[in-house]
Amino acid sequence: MSGAGSAKRVKQVVVIGGGTAGWMTAAGLASMLGSTGLKITLIESDAIGIVGVGEATLPHIKLFNDTIGVDEAEFMAATSATFKLGIEFVDWARKGDSYIHPFGEFGLANQGVPFHQYWSKMRNDPDVGPLDEYSLPVVACRKGKFQRPSDDPRSVLSTYRYAYQFDALQYAPFMRKHGEARGVTRIEGKVTGVHQDSESGDITSVTLEDGQQIAGDLFVDCTGFFGLLIEKALETGYESWSDFLPCDRAVAVPCESAGPLLPYTRATADKAGWRWRIPLQHRTGNGHVYSSGFTSDDAAQQALVDNLDGKLLADPRILRFATGKRRKLWNRNCIAIGLSGGFLEPLESTSIYLIQEGITKLLELFPDTSDFTVEAEEYNRKMDLEFERIRDFLILHYHATERDDSDFWNYMRTMKVPASLTEKMELFRASGRIASYDHGLFLVPSWIAVLLGQRIEPTGYDWRVDQLDADEIRRHLAGLRTHMDQAASGMDDHGEFLSTNGLAMSAA
């Protein structure tokens, strides 16, 4: 039992790598701990390109931005950002299907019974319609509308949140400006050597190409898939999840915008993976995530180009990745944040969320220099849980499908999945209930959206629903659907909202 007052302070954090993860980490640490005497140095090389993950995000990013003092209008203009109310999934359970995973609720609970249970009982009634029509963010997405949510919990306009779609290549420079204004020291250079303490194995310093030696108490590896510190130096090891999520490549290309500016990201299932479409203010981001075991690079690239809805703006570039995570995201005095820590395909826009969680948990558990063991174990436990629960959610999209039109889909449909996911699917199939947890990213509405969207239909429903007369439920549903429709119709057109609220990208 330790007494208080023995702490040895961390004075210097060195971040290696200056992409999205690196600058988010540096800016986050500087904003939150700079006033406590913490010095942050970021080393990056202009000669090394960045992957630029996470054009599409989740609502949590707003909290991160707000916490570190980012001005929304400035951020959106600088990164050509648009608003995002959900993710549309096309062709996933069957070709021709479309559903939206919204950032908000479905309907309103009644007497402790979730809304979807009432809908579930009545869903075969021709007047009832799909569950989507009872979610305001979904209805708004379908109409191309946007409005910031209301703070009034009595309003239906309070039942959703929003995220952003932005140019990841502009986001890192924006965060750099934010970080440098809060004291982050940037060093241009390429790391050529990593030095470790001979006894503890902790990293003591790195050497740059020009001979400079940069020492630190704590090192954050943001070097992407390369994992310069966490893997090349510390040999931490990698846990592959490619059996569950066999997609291992992505080809990305921007194209000119076409059609109205939609407030959602689209993920369209293809023969050996899926294609993304992310509408930004100045262009549309596109990509094709695929499994090299089931299709070739050329075929994947062709499938992407064939489905663009605007003129190509650059040459396609291919990324290779292995789905999984480091065995320890925090090893010795090194924390891997971003792609150096692990990779889950961007199907649910989780890349930046995982960076954000890494930073938040590091801030919460920020150590002293005497011994990192306990903090590191707790950090790793929490991050492992985040990764694993997101992994299960991603697998659900692939596994719960009726598609049998390619070897890829036959593999995904018939593969063995984690027991935790099987139990969740069985419970929902039996009674429409969701096995929820206190920890983990995706909450009940997200699971409902994807389970139903993937055509897992409950055979039963909550018995308490029967305590209301069917006509009464029908009337309630009709009223709510009309209310949602009217509320969404009253919102602004998404593109107009951006231009009339000072959020349009800088003229430069």
Added chain:
Amino acid sequence: MSGNQPFRRIAIAGDGLPAALAAAYLAKACGPAGTEVVVISARETGQTGDVVARPDMLRFNAELGIDPVTLCKQGIASPLFAVEVQGGAGPVLLPFAPAGIANNGVDFHHYWLRATQNGLANQLADYSLPLAFHEAKRGLAFESAASFKMPFGLRLDRAAYAQSLVNAAMGFGVLGTGGALDGILASDSAEWPLRITIADSEIGADFVVDVTSDGAAATALGRRQSGWTNRCLWIAGDCNIPGIELFRLQRAVSRFASLVPTHESVAADSAEFNRIYFAEEQRITDMACLIEGDEAAMRARPALARKIDVFSACGRIPSEDYEVFQPCEWLAALMAQGYLPKRPERLAERLPEAELHTWLGNLRTQVVELQKQIEAAA
């Protein structure tokens, strides 16, 4: 039976307060669907003394139409801000609300710890409004307690509260059999899946909820541990931490009522019930073990060992899925066992030193003033 056909009859095996609570809630929840709730009990336990309702029991009671204001006015109940548990090294006070207030997302105890490292002599409890109220010579009226917007529970006269529940149960149409449980058998009969023997007679039931202290019905059906198996739910409430007996009952019956009472009940439902039921049981056992203070026993429980280690290292208290106790209760129990963080959270250093001391001084003054006001009130 098909579709969402509700159970015709649920039997409650047990007596006293547990049986009354289970019967009242299930009859209220399932009665409108046509389910009859029957209590099989002849023995009066004659249990007296107090029973504690944790803060979340207030809403549960409201669902049953039991008004805490009335109970307090009748002298049956009084607001409670903390419970005292007898531990291995003496009594431990677990408050229902934290000391001080969080600041910029950082829990108060980090600021307190930082100040103590710079010479502050006050104890954490000196900033605790719930502990000040708990130790005040006069209790608070319900309305006064509610005015502080702080979670609080109730200390209840066991027999009188049980009678309130019996009254509620009768209002919801609960029946008594007037005889003790002599035997229970699972039956293949199409009429009733359970046959229950009571003295010289026999009744059928679709499901039995066993709240007896020894699991009389469940063990007769071959069960060896509490939880939900097939057509029997055995709720075990044994725990020396005040408030946990009612917490376990309340959570179990309300979760059961939301999951079952139909013949469509499937293995997935009971698995889901048990998953949460046993997770909560683990959290309760962790707390009981910490309060008891046996080092070896604590080390044998990974989630508890983690709480101790992380708290000792940096003052944070890791949470698991389905926590039962609030972080402030864990904090009190950890500190009562002598654990103290070696340093506060670094984020707590963002508050300038002078502001920290002014703020702590103001908080302490407010706590003292409020305690005086309570003691002065008639």
